[in-house]
Amino acid sequence: MALITLRNFGVTLGAPLISDLNFTVDAGDRVGIVxxxxxxxxxxxxxxxxxxxxxxxxxxRSRGLRAGYVEQNVPASLLETPFRDAVCQALSAAQxxxxxxxxxxxxxxxxxxxxxxxxxxxxxSGGWQRLALLARVWVTEPDVLxxxxxxNHLDLAKIARLEDWLNALARDVPxxxxxxxxxxxxxxxxxxxxxxxxxxxxxxxxxxxAREALDHADASDQRRYQRDMKAAQQLRxxxxxxxxxAVNSGSDLLTVKTKxxxxxxxxxEDEARPGFLERSAGAIRLANxxxxxxxxxxxxxxxxxxxxxxxxxxxxKQWICQGHRIVLLGRNGxxxxxxxxxxxxxxxDQNAVPEAIRATPSLVLGYGDQTLSSLxxxxxxxxxxxxxxxxxxxxARTLLAGAGIGVDMQNQPIGRLSGGxxxxxAMLVLRLRAPNxxxxxxxxNHLDxxxxxxxxxxxxxxxxxxxxxxxxxxxxRAIGNRFWxxxxxxxxxxxxxxxxxxxxxx
Numbered sequence: 468m469a470l471i472t473l474r475n476f477g478v479t480l481g482a483p484l485i486s487d488l489n490f491t492v493d494a495g496d497r498v499g500i501v502x503x504x505x506x507x508x509x510x511x512x513x514x515x516x517x518x519x520x521x522x523x524x525x526x527x528r529s530r531g532l533r534a535g536y537v538e539q540n541v542p543a544s545l546l547e548t549p550f551r552d553a554v555c556q557a558l559s560a561a562q563x564x565x566x567x568x569x570x571x572x573x574x575x576x577x578x579x580x581x582x583x584x585x586x587x588x589x590x591x592s593g594g595w596q597r598l599a600l601l602a603r604v605w606v607t608e609p610d611v612l613x614x615x616x617x618x619n620h621l622d623l624a625k626i627a628r629l630e631d632w633l634n635a636l637a638r639d640v641p642x643x644x645x646x647x648x649x650x651x652x653x654x655x656x657x658x659x660x661x662x663x664x665x666x667x668x669x670x671x672x673x674x675x676x677a678r679e680a681l682d683h684a685d686a687s688d689q690r691r692y693q694r695d696m697k698a699a700q701q702l703r704x705x706x707x708x709x710x711x712x713a714v715n716s717g718s719d720l721l722t723v724k725t726k727x728x729x730x731x732x733x734x735x736e737d738e739a740r741p742g743f744l745e746r747s748a749g750a751i752r753l754a755n756x757x758x759x760x761x762x763x764x765x766x767x768x769x770x771x772x773x774x775x776x777x778x779x780x781x782x783x784k785q786w787i788c789q790g791h792r793i794v795l796l797g798r799n800g801x802x803x804x805x806x807x808x809x810x811x812x813x814x815x816d817q818n819a820v821p822e823a824i825r826a827t828p829s830l831v832l833g834y835g836d837q838t839l840s841s842l843x844x845x846x847x848x849x850x851x852x853x854x855x856x857x858x859x860x861x862x863a864r865t866l867l868a869g870a871g872i873g874v875d876m877q878n879q880p881i882g883r884l885s886g887g888x889x890x891x892x893a894m895l896v897l898r899l900r901a902p903n904x905x906x907x908x909x910x911x912n913h914l915d916x917x918x919x920x921x922x923x924x925x926x927x928x929x930x931x932x933x934x935x936x937x938x939x940x941x942x943x944r945a946i947g948n949r950f951w952x953x954x955x956x957x958x959x960x961x962x963x964x965x966x967x968x969x970x971x972x973x
Contacts, residue, residue, distance in 0.1 A: 469493055470532060470611060470641060471515060475524035478510055485511060486665045488524070492611065494639040499646065499656035499674050504887030504915045507662055508645035512536060512613045515643065535609025539616050541596045546589040550579065550599055553588060557603040573602045578628055593620030598629075611641045618648045619912070622799045623938050623971040630654045631972065647915050649674055650940040695735050702732035749871015749891040751914075751921040753833075755929040758903040760827040762786050763932055764810060766958075767823040771802045771809065779805060782958040785951070787904075792926065793934045794943050796967045797953030803936050806958075807908055810934065814904070833902030837909030839893050844882030848872045848892055851881070856899045870895040886913035894922070905933035911942050940968055 469491040476488040484507040492498065492515075500508050513519040514526060516536035528534075545553050554570040555563045562569070574584060577598050588596050597620055604612070618626050626648070633642060633655045646652055652659070652674035659677035661668045668684065670677035706728035713721035764787035771779045779802030787793060795803050813824040814832045834841075842851065852863040867877050870891045876884060884892065890913040897905070905926070911919045923945045926933065937943050943964050952961045961967070 469527075470529045472527040473515075473524065474527070476514075476521050476526065477523040478507060478514065478519075479522045480510070483664050485662065485667070486523075488662075488667050490660065490667070490669060492641050492643065494641060496641040496643075496658055497633075497656045498641070498643045499652040499659045499677075500643060500662055501646075501652070501659060501674065501916065502662035503917055504913075505885060506664070509539070509615050511662060512615055512643065512645055515611075516613055532611065533607070533609045534611050534613055535604035535607060536613045537601050537604045537615060537617065539619060541588055541600060545599075547587050549585050549587055550574075550591065550595070551584040553599055554602045554606055557606050569606050570602070573606045576632060577602055594622060594625045597621060598625065601629075611643070612636075614642065614644045614646075616646055617644065618646060618651050621938070623940075623968065624798060626651060626938065627972040647911075647919065648939065648941075649916060649919075695738070699732040699735040702728050702735070706732065749888070749918075750869050751891060751894045751918055751925060752898050753894070753905075753922075753925040753929050753931065754898050754901045755931050756831060756901045756903045758789060758827070758829055758932075760789070760829060762788050763827050763830055763904055764813075764934075765825040767825070769806075769809065769821065769823045771806050773802075773805070778956065780953050780956040780958055782806070785958065785960075787932065787934060789932050790930055791932055791949050792946050793949045793951055794947035794964065795934060795936050795951050795953070796943075796961075796964060798971075801953040803953060804908060806953075807906060807934070807936060811906055814906075830904050831900065831902045833897045833900055833905040833907075835893055835897060835905075835907050835910055837912050839889050839913075841896065842881050842889060842893060844880060846881055847878050848881060848884070849877040851892070851896065852899070855896065858899075866895060866899075867892075887915060887918065890914050890918065903932065905931050905935070907933060907935040907937075909937055909939075910935060911937060911939045940964070 471492040473488055473490045476490070477486040478484045479486075488511075500511065502508050510519065513536070514521050516534045517528075518536065545556075548556070551570055551574065554573065555567055558566065558569065579595070579598065579602070583591060583595060588599055591599070597617065601614075601617065617629060621629065630651065636642070642655075644652065644656060656673045657671065659670050659672060659674050661670075661677070661681055668681055670680050672680060706725050709721050709725045709728065712718070713725055766782040766785040766787075768784060769782040771782065773779060795806065797803050809820050809824060810826075811832065811834055812819040814826045814830050817826065848867050849860070849863055852858055852867060853860060856863075858866070864874065864877060868874065871888055872884070872892060876888070881889065881892070910922060914922065919939065919942055923942060925931075926946055935946070947964065950961050950964055950967075952959055952967055
């Protein structure tokens with residue numbers, strides 16, 4: 468018996484967001500929910516959790532079912548609350564007084580260090596805050612777990628810990644996961660729902676294999692549509708010929724046959740449905756103005772230190788050359804972002820960093836950090852593009868619309884954009900700078916799967932030279948052709964990322 472059943476489910480928010488969705492959740496299901504940014508994943512989870520009502524259709528839950536919804540962001544009211552207290556507050560007053568040990572059990576399961584449990588959530592990283600939200604839900608012992616972008620802000624070690632924790636749950640507890648992390652979905656799910664405004668698709672497969680099945684089904688639908696439309700055109704041509712003969716001969720029989728052929732063509736066109744086309748969340752395009760120098764960056768045994776001068780690691784003698792796409796690997800806190808910042812400063816102002824970092828003078832930097840700090844919340848998308856690049860207003864508006872920033876948002880503060888819109892705006896700014904070297908810190912943050920794949924394709928097509936930091940395993944595997952690892956206070960080159968990915972679980 469299904470624990471959750473959606474029948475003819477639909478949500479309209481101005482325009483149809485989800486329509487005619489029929490879907491069930493059974494014990495043991497691990498469902499990955501995949502869709503582009505803003506296409507209804509969070510809305511669907513909120514409806515299943517009972518926090519929102521569908522516009523049409525119905526949701527049936529088994530009697531007494533308790534759904535635990537883990538949202539994306541920590542409520543402001545919890546930010547000053549210590550980690551353990553925030554978990555205990557999810558219990559009833561009676562439970563918190565007599566069964567506070569339950570919070571400690573969950574925190575132990577999630578490997579939360581004792582030292583962090585007394586610290587306010589505001590003082591913790593985004594990754595620990597996400598785990599606090601998960602602990603708050605799991606301590607209430609829900610019957611079904613709903614996770615909304617659970618790997619956002621998590622480093623590889625925490626992602627691995629979360630994967631292991633989910634895979635160790637009792638198999639009868641269903642889990643629904645909305646995520647853009649392809650490797651995470653493959654590691655934790657056994658079913659995949661591709662959520663679409665109409666004709667959503669469900670496969671009893673993890674993401675990677677489900678995506679192959681979806682692409683095959685979409686291609687088959689497209690071929691069928693093209694065949695049907697071609698057949699309809701042939702019927703119309705036959706009808707036109709018969710009509711000419713009927714007019715010249717005055718034959719009522721041919722007139723009737725002409726009408727019948729047109730009706731068959733109409734029915735065929737009405738019943739034919741084109742293959743699925745995802746409405747774009749905004750194009751991502753990059754540029755590469757090229758460079759004559761073979762070596763673009765030289766590191767001559769650079770000492771990378773903390774702001775107060777403590778040594779983090781030394782680079783040894785390293786070179787970044789044209790066409791190299793180097794992925795910088797290492798656990799959190801070893802100094803990856805410090806090295807990225809030192810290289811950025813060397814490109815912008817050679818006098819700001821040690822001479823041991825040398826950038827070729829013709830280098831033009833395309834820099835993007837994980838917080839999108841170059842985009843001030845108070846500015847507008849139109850203001851940024853016209854100020855930085857002296858574009859005519861109409862040209863700027865066209866570029867912004869192509870990047871997914873509609874006319875209605877172009878004069879709004881950037882702080883009001885969604886994470887996906889901000890990421891695409893940042894990519895547009897990178898493109899307009901026309902760099903010949905990219906320095907990217909977590910570039911896939913906030914991008915949906917389509918955006919991630921487009922970014923991968925652009926970096927490869929442009930033959931871009933870049934140094935990047937990323938926790939997205941699928942992205943790293945697709946992009947990197949060299950890999951640097953910070954280990955034991957040294958920067959070393961390794962053949963590939965897989966051993967490092969495996970070590971994150973240790």
